[in-house]
Amino acid sequence: MKRLYAYLALLITLCLSILHPVFAQQKVTGIVFSGTDNSPLPGASVVIKGSTIGTTTDANGRFTLTASPTATLTVSYIGYQNTEVVLGNRTEISVTLAADDKSLNEVVVVGYGTQKRRDVTGSIASVSAQAIKEMPITSAEQGLQGRVAGVQVIQSNSAPGGAISIRVRGGNSVLGGNEPLYVIDGFPVYNSIGTNDGQSQPTNPLATINPNDIISMEVLKDASATAIFGARGANGVVIITTRRGKAGPGTVDFEAYYGVQTVRRKLPLLNGSQYMDLANEKARNLGQTTLPFPDKSSWPVSTDWQEELFQAAPIQNYALSFSGGSETSRYAISGNWFDQQGIVIGSGFSRGSVRANMDNTISRKLSLSTSITASRSINQQARTSINFGNGVVYNALISAPLAPVYNADGSYFRVNTIPATEPFGTNPLALAQEFSNQLVTNRILANTNLTYAFSPELALSVRLGIDYSNDRTDRYFSRKLPGSTGQASVFTGEGSTYLNENILTYKKQLGANHSLDATGGFTWQESVFSSLSASSQNFAVDLFGTDNLSAGNSPGLPGSGRSKNTLLSWLGRVNYGFRDRYLLTVSARTDGSSRFGSGNKWGFFPSAALAWRVSEEPFMKAVSWISDLKIRTSIGVTGNQEIGNYQSLNRLNTVTSIQGVTQAPVVGFAVTTMANPDLKWETTTQYDAGLDVSFLNSRVNLSLDYYVKNTTDLLAQVPVAISSGFSSILLNSGSIRNQGFDVSIDGTILNRSKLRWNAGLNLSTNQNRVQSVAVRGGQFFAPLITSPVDLPVNIIREGQPVSAFFGYVRDGLWGEDQGTTSLMPNARAGEQRYKDLNGDGRITADDRTILGKPNPDLIYGLTSQLTYGPFDLNVLFQGVQGATVFNANNFTLSDVFARGNNQVADITDRWTTENRNVNAKYPRASSVSPLVSDRFFEDASYFRLRNIQLGYNLPVGSLGVKWFRSARVYVSGQNLLTVTRYTGFDPEVSSTAGSDLRKGVDIGAYPAAKMWTAGLRLGF
Structure with a gap:
């Protein structure tokens, strides 16, 4: 029995002697220097290779950590080459990092x-x-x-x-x-x-x-x-x-x-009941004795066509x-x-x-x-x-x-x-x-x-x-x-x-x-x-x-x-x-x-x-x-x-x-x-x-x-x-x-040892101006925007941006019926009033002026890449400032029933016989079609979360599967947040494509989507 105990004691001693370097821990201190000027490097990363244990150097380039004598330290710093140091029995080390010109030699x-x-x-x-x-x-x-x-x-x-x-x-x-x-x-x-x-x-x-x-x-x-x-x-x-x-x-x-x-x-639009109320109001404003919807209960349907489409x-x-x-x-x-x-x-x-x-x-x-x-x-x-x-x-x-x-x-x-x-339009x-x-x-x-x-x-x-x-x-x-x-x-x-x-x-x-x-x-x-x-x-x-x-x-x-x-x-x-x-x-x-x-x-x-x-x-x-x-x-x-x-x-x-x-x-x-x-x-x-x-x-x-x-x-x-x-x-x-x-x-x-955050910002300004044109008068118009507008809204004019917007300027609503000598002869109370910019006493085509431009003053992007161990979070923000869009949809959707189409929901802020406010947002319901005015040109500036992605890199090396080189899973979202004053589907729109003189027009454009995705990447 004593011999057995002796053998066991010997075996334990041998095992401890073998495992001692593994389990033995020692306090290690050191300093990291720059190889370019031999100055200490604050914020350098010092990590035990093969683990997530590590630290960073202080303001004087010094660090302290606990590690096994068999450990290898990986020392890294932005702009320098990574260096590996085998500790051995050393408890104090000095590391000099060589400059890495990789970015310049790229x-x-x-x-x-x-x-x-x-x-x-x-x-x-x-x-x-x-x-x-x-x-x-x-x-x-x-x-x-x-x-x-x-x-x-x-x-x-x-x-x-x-x-x-x-x-x-x-x-x-x-x-x-x-x-x-x-x-x-x-x-x-x-x-x-x-x-x-x-x-x-x-x-x-x-x-x-x-x-x-x-x-x-x-x-x-x-x-x-x-x-x-x-x-x-x-x-x-x-x-x-x-x-x-x-x-x-x-x-x-x-x-x-x-x-x-x-x-x-x-887009928020009128429901069936509101639609009938507006139609009846228009009929009364026009003096019609027969209302289109005398019994609203006969029309129980209220279809949300956007929901259907x-x-x-x-x-x-x-x-x-x-x-x-x-x-x-x-x-x-x-x-x-x-x-x-x-x-x-x-x-x-x-x-x-x-x-x-x-x-x-x-x-x-x-x-x-x-x-x-x-x-x-x-x-x-x-x-x-x-x-x-x-x-x-x-x-x-x-x-x-x-x-x-x-x-x-x-x-x-x-x-x-x-x-x-009106007798046009097709079932969507x-x-x-x-x-x-x-x-x-x-x-x-x-x-x-x-x-x-x-x-x-x-x-x-x-x-x-x-x-x-x-x-x-x-x-x-x-x-x-x-x-x-x-x-x-x-x-x-x-x-x-x-x-x-x-x-x-x-x-x-x-x-x-x-x-x-x-x-x-x-x-x-x-x-x-x-x-x-x-x-x-x-x-x-x-x-x-x-x-x-x-x-x-x-x-x-x-x-x-x-x-x-x-x-x-x-x-x-x-x-x-x-x-x-x-x-x-x-x-x-x-x-x-x-x-x-x-x-x-x-x-x-x-x-x-x-x-x-x-x-x-x-x-x-x-x-x-x-x-x-x-x-x-x-x-x-x-x-x-x-x-x-x-x-x-x-x-x-x-x-x-x-x-x-x-x-x-x-x-x-x-x-x-x-x-x-x-x-x-x-x-x-x-x-x-x-x-x-x-x-x-x-x-x-x-x-x-x-x-x-x-x-x-x-x-x-x-x-x-x-x-x-x-x-x-x-x-x-x-x-x-x-x-x-x-x-x-x-x-x-x-x-830091496990935390890394990179970020970037880019922005650009552009001033675009027509210096000269080949036609008399120094200007010409873009092709027409077809019905319902039937007018050009873009102009190419010397001294102005290419395809600048052109139209009338509103001046509130008429407070009372007008006679033949008015700026707008025979205009009715509650109808839209426009400014006489040339002072000739009449509202004519010569009263149109520049109302904006489709090209932005500033475009910008902000990127962020945050990494913590195997996790990473990538974010992209993007936006523009100073652009204008002609919302041609609203030329119909806010014409206050001039053509009998559905209207935007806030058309309720209009002139009525009960609300005779000349500063109401919209004029009275009538058959008078609006003019191309500043009401339809909207600020298209926006700030958008274009993309966000959260990823996880699986530790395939620790799984023991040799045929796996890498594995990553992620989820991402696109267009999840857009901050804008534009009232249409999306401020980033051009229904007439990029090569047309008719720029920045939104008429029936395909709406933007927001998206969630989940993905997998595997390397073998």
């Missing part, structure tokens, strides 16, 4: 190449893949909203797959394009938003690209950065780079999220990617399925896509990179037309609440048969369910880049690419629609863009003080588009829809078209650096475009930029709190070739006339446009002065830019003498000026 993508951020002389902003993944987005451009100073993202159509308009430092054109150029893995793509076609809102071509594939987006803003793109650089350039494979073991990543969308807000809609996304390879062959392959149903019944968007990026090193000097994307998207578009009476949302607002959805036999009730209602549910408008787009974007290195410094890259798409739009009006006999139309389009780029690059370090980076090349790009359309109507049954147009008894005339444009370019750029502190960039491009007139086939676009890295000067070494300081300035000329095809030529259109004894129709041709051989690009000259500075070892970073853009040679339709046979000619005349500030600041607010 490579950014520029036109036809890359640069280290420290060497960039132009104004370039970047958005990372992590930022893009913080919220569910349909299209790449949405990832820019609120994250880049100087970039305004306008959701022109909030429908799934809807159009998105981008403005980089304001709009430059009146009749030409204003969208930036997109370069996707080296392939230039122009996102042509287009205008409303009377059937539905415009869609977004970039919605065919899967955002999950994007690794970064660079926005080139000043002329130094964009002049290398010549005649396509005036509106800015967005460079999109997708994920590529890396050498190493293969990895698999899977992501999925599911969410639910609901309408952000509904809007729905809770799901959104879901699934993405799977594979990447890996060797040093000589790397791959990144991904697949994606995205589906978003609309909050408006009958709308939705889905997309399936596959991407393959491959990089191969064929030999020591030859390499090949290939990118291929194939996608198919299906966009079911709700009818949200700006044409009065056609839009489903607009009809849901104006339809009488007394109208039921269906008749007793199940057919749709005719909403325009309600007493006192019928429009939503019995009008099919489906766009199917198939797209292949592929390019391959072959690079041959003549030497380590000199290389030639030859890129070949194609962007092919075909789309088909099927529209069908069912016979179930009241008044419809069945109408079908099919439109098909096929577009191909071919690309060849030949780029020669030379990079050389010349001694210790000089560096040279030169790029030169020749490019060719050609686009061909063809279309075919057919239609038919008067169908006996709805069975075939658009699948059998011959089933219609009245076929329409077929249509077809074809167009082509070609762009040839020579380009060059030189980057020179002296002593890593004096930087010079000079670039030039000459473009020859088939769109230009014969007298102006080629344009030349130069730029130059200087930068001084002050922080590298010897006298700055003593300023330890400034990590980096760079001053930039640039000037350059860029162009805008988005003037349309064949605009410089005489164009023919077909005409039909009746000739001969038989009076048979004969097709002929007529010249419809006057040729202009001198037609050319719109020219933008931009000046930029910038400052980039980092403080406290890159813990805080600030970028500030001031810019001035002068755009000349604007496209203009100028009237000509009637004797010429034409009404106008398209020529280059007029100018616009944009100027403003871009400010971005980001930094690390907290950096």
